[in-house]
Amino acid sequence: MLQRIREHTTGWFAWVVIALIIFAMAFFGIEHYFQARVDTYAAKIESAPSWWRDAPSEGATGRLARSFLWETHEISEDDFRERFDRYRQQMREQAGDQYDVEQVESIETKRLVLDAMIDEEILKLAAARDGIAIDASQVRDAILEVEGITQDGEFIGEDAYLIWLQSRGLTAAGFEAQVAEQLKVSKLPQAIGASGMVGASELEALLALQAETRDLRYVEIPLPAPDDAAIDDAALAAWHEANAARYSTEETVTVSYVELDAATLAVATAPTEDELRQRYESQRTRFGTEEQRTIAHILVEVAPGADEATVNAARAEAGEIAALARAEGADFAALATQRSDDIGTRDQGGDLGIITRGVFPADFESAAFALPAGGVSDPVRTDGGWHVLKVTDLVEASVLPFEAVRAQLEAEFGDSERERLFNERSGALVDAILREPNSITAVAADLGLEVRSAGPFTRATGEGVAAVEAVREVAFSRTQKDDRVVSDPVEVGSNRLLVLQVSAHSPAALRPLAEVREQVFADLAADRLAKAARERADALLARARGGESLEAIATGLGAVPQESLRVSRQAGLPDPAIVAEAFRLEALVAGQAADVGLASLGNGRYALVVATRITAGDLSTLTPAVRAQLQAQLAQLRGSAERDAFVRALRSQFEITVAEQRL
Template identity: 40%
Template sequence: MLQKLREKTSGWIATVILGLLIVPFALLGINEYLVQRADTSVARIDAPPPWWPDAPAWWPASMLWEHEQITQDEFRERLDFQRQRMRQALGERFDAREFDTPDMRRRILDVLVDERLAQMAARRAGLAVSDALVRRNIAETPAFQVDGRFNQERYLQMLASAQPPFTPRGYEQRVREELERAVLTGALESSAFVTQAELAQTVRLLGEKRDVSVLTLPAPAADTAAVSDAELQAHYRANSARYRMPERVWIEYVELRAADLPAPAAPDEAALRQRYEQEKNRFAAAEERLASHILVRVAEGASDADRKAAEAKIRRIAAEAKAPGADFAALARKYSDDASKAQGGDLGWLGKGATVPEFEQALFALKPGQISEPVKTEFGWHLIQLREVKAGQARPFEEVREQLATEHAQSERERVFGELSSQLVDATLKNPSSLAPAARALNLQVRTLGPVSRGEPSGILANPNVQRAAFSDTLIQDGTVSDPIELAPEHIVLLRVTRHEPERLPPLTEVRERVAADVRAARARKALEARADALLARARGGETLEAIAAAEGLAAPETHAGIRRGQPVPTPEASEAMFAVPAPAAGKRSFGRALLEDGRAVVFAVSAAQPGRLEELNPMERASLQQPMAEDAARREIEALLKALRTRMKVTVNEANL
């Protein structure tokens, strides 16, 4: 039997079949191995081909799928960007640890995924961003303009000083990707509209006006009746969260601030002159060159034929530009592919480091009035004209003396502050259980603060870093002095927790008076509510508010005509209740009541309701209402689009890399 099996599987047919099976399994295994080894993405988006939306996700059909990754670098860059925005917005209240939570990371990743989905959808729908649109977007960016016009020098300086810095090509790609992401959502935003029926219905509700009579019940007299133990126990148990005592600390601390230190001695003339000689280069203006250029752009990935055509074109332009009487600015406006063409190729004054190396080398080799040979850079081919040279000049000592004196005083203050900070830390390390010895050694005052509850912005504990240290387990358990905490530049504080009280529910005996007061307040409010309900029942039974007021010895009801929705008349909570009851039928009234925050109550009768009318709005009012409605509609459409894209495309989050 085994011999027959061996004979059946040793023929050439079996060999061919086995070989055909090995190839796909081997490729599949290698692919899985490489993907697992090389996958450093935070998220992966897989999309079937547009022409086969139901394509299966298994191999070999998966080879037709489009694959996009959100890398760790992209995610980290966006996380850092959002962190900086939050720090600028919150200032000292910013807490980096609260910002960098798993929930925050996931929300930032979701935004990145949505942006990439929109970009992929736009590309798959055939929507493209032209080079001209990218250049126009850059040229219209206010940060790159001087006196309302695009300035090449400022543009390059801004890119170089960005964090992280950009090359011009890299920034153009960044802008292109942003425009690709916005092209689809922007189309939805610009096409969103509100129908007349929707607008009319909104105006009917928001513009509604009501005529109301209001009877006010005064706050009841203080409840002075005794509170039984049973009432105390019941109220205490039902409202235990109200009586919990928050976690609290008592601290002692010392502050060291450079602004409080004695002013340093004024430097002598010799010291200032020595400093000037040592830093003379800092006061010398660098050489600058006034340049214009003509660019023949070569697209990334261009064919050899296109590259040769671009080179031939720039050489023809060079010959024309060097001809006697040629107008370089006119040629730039005619031929250049750069945004500076509108200014005749003017790049402004350029110093070293402002341009790419090839351009800079050619520019600084020219003499005023000269035009370079064609220069190739990553953007394409340039023709450069040097119009003027501004030589660098050193500022004299007398001109910068005050600046040097100020800098000397600042550096001396920083030096003294640094020395005192080190001495303070060394002193606390020798005696970490008390701040008094260190304070005596440096003639500082030990201050105390407390009790302060967690989250309470009191004194220096208003600073989140100080509060985080004061409520840290280490300082609470050990009672040691903290590390220096920076409140501001050259301003530090060291603290020690002298007493800590954890969050707790005090026994009833400790809060008995407070609970009793709350019970009395609740009884009074319940009595007021019962009285308001009784008067409301009488009004619904046909008795007028005027008759009720006379019978109860209350002030006559107030009449308010044409109260608008949201108008706080007589109070916000009363107005909300007035518009919560149904609009009355003709000749009828709608009744209601409301308890007010100040302890009073109102019983009211709505006698008429006039819905808002669209035709009564002027064009400005209509536009101010229609625009936010359209924006809200666009937001809902974009959310629906992204939800649909997530359904059609497969999004996989790599939690390990997140």
């Protein structure tokens, strides 16, 4: 190998790289190069280091460079599974009863999902490699486009923004970092997509084509008579073998399983009266309604970093508003509309609705919960400025007596005991699997559980516990099918799990010809008829293009040529396939052979088509506004195509390995 390195390595820079590789081996061990590694990726994306874009990738030098210098990023099998599960659920919700399991689970669909993940990862890598940066103003502008953060085109305010974030489990810093990352990835593709242009002359030509109409004539070609007599046993056998996938059984498994369900566990002891009362006292708030305070506020805004004089002036203004709000007959809602700087609430009289603890800043919350019904607070300071608060409605807390909830407490005691037992037995189940990994019967005996059976079922469907997708995924995993070990616990419901062991596996197999003879005969006959129809159509097309008229051909077929006038591209009649074919043809010219097309109408049916006249589109009725709208739409389409081309070109700069066997 060293001799090959010497022969294929030239240039001082390459030798420096080899020296660096040797240096790395000295510190990290040459075993890193030879060490066996279990791959778990769904896709692997490799790229030369940014400081050496044309680093070698082939030969001995390339292999060393790839091992120690190339950058590798993987999309894990788990990440793909998570994304595909979300896609599957989305498709199931959209399609409802029309959900096609085979189509969704096909390798083609899985590749589409994985390719989208690869594109996202490549865009991230390219953004980092090319130093794409996002400044704070771009992040701010993007955040202001998020629904709920603006009202009437204006920012809802710092306090309302914090509430919006908290309701979604976000922090300001985390959300802004997330937006910045998304902007980095999308910045260049979006810029390319927005750069699509369509000139005025190009627009005119496109619009003229779009508005064009055609007169056309066509002859539908009848299906030839079926020739079933020519199908013998040898032909059936050959077709059966050549199309084995059509006539194969689906792969199935049968499993033995044991189930642990908290709902079926018996509780040995009943709770005492003291235990029930202790539970009641510790959870009193559950058995009634908490105090509900409806708060309105008026904000005197103070900009971040304002000087002391500005802060004090705002405090004085808020104090004046508080005094006005406390005056007899004062209308707090009207004051809020007139004086509040909170654009999100002032038009609603400052109403914040029912508030709960832990959402607003501490001083704001303390003041709000200290006020009586109808009370108005002194000015309260937050990061957004000075607030004047009023309790517009107050519903006192109430608690049901012990006797009213005693039965509920008893039932909950039983549920908690069953959950405790379930957790204990779940741990014991795992221990039993570790002791007896090859025998579900032994596992069941250790816990006194019943061994049940499910199946046979397929990857796509099953009954009983096999109706649970997670159960089918485990049952069809390579570990279960090949090694036949007891599985890890599979969650099939709340506090309900099972472990399984494959007891029988039937690979997909070609069904005997005798069993599917009728279907094979019908499929072969249909295929021959379709081929005969195509051959007949091609022969008639050749005759028409050779100069024979449609009338003569139609007479020989016992048919009559049909005519349609001023047909647009979007016409639904005649058949859309005939319309599409007509718009691919040149117009009929006297003294010349007709440009004849062949339209496929489906189910082995064809039609010969001739465009007898082309009428240019009339653009005089298009207003400037409509023209501008169409030009924008065409530019958007071109931009989208250019963006897709950019992503494809970007992919060519990386080496991508897809492990389809793990999808």
